Amino acid sequence: MSVVQRVDDALKEGLGRGPLSGSRIPVTFDTPGSEWSARRSGPCVNVFLHSVEEDAQRTQTGRIGVVDEEGTVIGYRRPPRYFVLSYLVTVWAQTVADEHRLLGRLLEWCAVTEELALPQDGFGPQPDRLGLRVRATGGESSETPASRVWSSLGTPARPGLDLVVTVPLEREPIGTGPAPVHGLALRTGRLPARPEDDPAPRSARPRRRVEEVR
Structure with missing residues (x-):
């Protein structure tokens, strides 16, 4: 399952447990x-x-140390990359009053919900939380991402929430080193003697000549 599919599932679950x-x-x-x-x-x-x-402003360069349970650095990984998924949330009902009532509930939920749990699929490093917010207005310009959506679809514009979801994507570790050494064992033993290392018998040793000097 791709990360976009998991974000869709997280939004559907969050809306089902919240305003819906x-x-x-x-x-x-x-x-x-x-x-x-x-x-x-x-x-x-x-x-x-x-x-x-x-989101290039949040994506960083460099390396981050990967540590084990004892705090030992066993490798390195690059910082995560951040991606922004923009969703246009609209309500479709029989009457305008029903649409506005439900849209207000959605807005209230978005105002108090800053994070959502992201379901895991067990493949590779995965983010477990994602950021959630409603896109802020971009000044006095009348054109917004939502208005561009309606114009490109050829559909009359209708009120909606431009929901922004920020997803950090972790990257695989790099430069992983060997497993750290947790102990040192020292053993001693007797080595067999070599024939050339055996000392010569005392009788076979040459005698030194000692002279008395007067």
Whole structure:
């Protein structure tokens, strides 16, 4: 399962436990084009992923030490890379009043929810939390990412939340060294003597000549 699929699952689970708790309103990730809206039946919350970008300001260079349970550095890894997934969250219901009521509940949930747990799939290093926020306005410009979505889809604009999800992607360790030494064992033993190392018999040793000097 890709990281985008896991983010989708985390959002669907978070919305189901939060503002949609106790209701049967489904969460869809379809493209909200004119054909989709014409086929839609019943209320729903649409979460449309419209852009994926890297947050270069948060991505760092260099290396980070990888330590074991005893605090020993056993290798190094590069810092994670941060990616921003932008979702346009809209409500589709029978009346405008119902849409605004549910949209308000979604806004309140987003205002108090800064993180979501990301489900793990067991393959490689994975992030376990992701950041969650509503995109801030970019000054006085009338064009926003959400407005560009509606114009590109050819669909009349409708109110929605531009939800920004930040995902850190860990990278594999590099330069992993050998396992650290946890102890040292010293053993002694007797080595067999070599024939050339055997001392010569005392009788076979040459005698020194000693003279008395007067």
